[in-house]
Amino acid sequence: xxxxxxxxxxxxxxxxxxxxxxxxxxxxxxxxxxxxxxxxxxxxxxxxxxxxxxxxxxxxxxxxxxxxxxxxxxxxxxxxxxxxxxxxxxxxxxxxxxxxxxxxxxxxxxxxxxxxxxxxxxxxxxxxxxxxxxxxxxxxxxxxxxxxxxxxxxxxxxxxxxxxxxxxxxxxxxxxxxxxxxxxxxxxxxxxxxxxxxxxxxxxxxxxxxxxxxxxxxxxxxxxxxxxxxxxxxxxxxxxxxxxxxxxxxxxxxxxxxxxxxxxxxxxxxxxxxxxxxxxxxxxxxxxxxxx
Ligand code: NDP
Numbered sequence: 001x002x003x004x005x006x007x008x009x010x011x012x013x014x015x016x017x018x019x020x021x022x023x024x025x026x027x028x029x030x031x032x033x034x035x036x037x038x039x040x041x042x043x044x045x046x047x048x049x050x051x052x053x054x055x056x057x058x059x060x061x062x063x064x065x066x067x068x069x070x071x072x073x074x075x076x077x078x079x080x081x082x083x084x085x086x087x088x089x090x091x092x093x094x095x096x097x098x099x100x101x102x103x104x105x106x107x108x109x110x111x112x113x114x115x116x117x118x119x120x121x122x123x124x125x126x127x128x129x130x131x132x133x134x135x136x137x138x139x140x141x142x143x144x145x146x147x148x149x150x151x152x153x154x155x156x157x158x159x160x161x162x163x164x165x166x167x168x169x170x171x172x173x174x175x176x177x178x179x180x181x182x183x184x185x186x187x188x189x190x191x192x193x194x195x196x197x198x199x200x201x202x203x204x205x206x207x208x209x210x211x212x213x214x215x216x217x218x219x220x221x222x223x224x225x226x227x228x229x230x231x232x233x234x235x236x237x238x239x240x241x242x243x244x245x246x247x248x249x250x251x252x253x254x255x256x257x258x259x260x261x262x263x264x265x266x267x268x269x270x271x272x273x274x275x276x277x278x279x280x281x282x283x284x285x286x287x288x289x290x291x292x
Contacts, residue, residue, distance in 0.1 A: 019060040038095070040101055093276060120137075127173075141265060143275070147268065159184070160202050162188060163187050164208065204227070207246050215228075220251060220255055230261065
């Protein structure tokens with residue numbers, strides 16, 4: 001049976017280290033990192049995410065601002081708010097919650113965020129820095145996924161890694177991070193031929209597909225480490241249930257270690273957002289980033 005990778009516990013530990021770092025930054029440098037979150041509209045899942053982000057930001061001792069705008073807010077007003085936050089020295093991180101309402105061009109809004117405050121790591125400047133091996137703000141879920149892989153495997157040097165999914169939010173950045181860790185990286189997607197055969201080569205599988213329980217145990221190399229990024233809501237036995245992109249029941253019999261859903265990668269995302277905000281605050285102040 002695979003070792004269960006406890007993302008909830010890891011995230012809790014990381015938040016504890018972040019809280020300690022924030023206390024140190026306040027006393028040594030008078031610096032309180034601050035995160036501003038912008039929510040446009042009433043998407044119920046987004047409202048929950050934003051509330052959780054704000055709560056955890058405050059819990060680690062940082063400043064938190066929530067800007068909630070009505071769904072019909074014109075694009076120009078959202079851009080004006082982003083510009084105001086760009087110019088506010090107390091704000092070190094800006095996160096615009098996606099998805100935005102259809103009349104707003106998400107790429108335009110994300111590009112308006114100062115790259116130095118882009119704690120989601122979606123700005124083209126940060127994407128470019130990541131892909132050219134420069135220090136940058138890196139998307140939170142990929143950072144969290146690689147932290148968990150390193151926690152269980154130690155060094156990732158030379159491992160065969162297969163990333164399933166090539167989105168800008170997860171697949172591509174996670175592949176870049178694994179490349180930086182010296183893995184041999186394959187990126188699979190919906191046009192990949194013989195996906196089970198490709199996955200079977202992997203020492204490390206990162207699944208970010210959005211298809212419930214797609215990856216089966218017999219697709220895995222025995223002992224492989226499985227990081228399941230997927231969060232899918234399904235109905236089973238008349239009840240709502242969250243499942244990953246991997247079929248946990250069959251995968252846990254073959255894998256060496258596996259993240260559960262929920263309780264795996266999910267809790268890492270906000271912890272890494274807080275991590276990025278501390279990183280951005282230190283860079284803005286021109287001081288070294290503390291250990292976290
Ligand atoms: P996207 O829909 O943007 O991307 C999905 C990727 O999977 C695409 O590259 C697509 O390929 C590929 N894909 C789809 N079907 C198949 C298939 N049958 N075989 C192989 N590849 C396939 O999703 P995201 O990257 O945004 O999210 C992926 C999952 O991760 C979702 O379940 C999402 O909920 C979850 N997620 C979890 C987060 C967290 O833990 N906090 C954060 C972000 C996402 P193609 O490019 O060819 O279409």
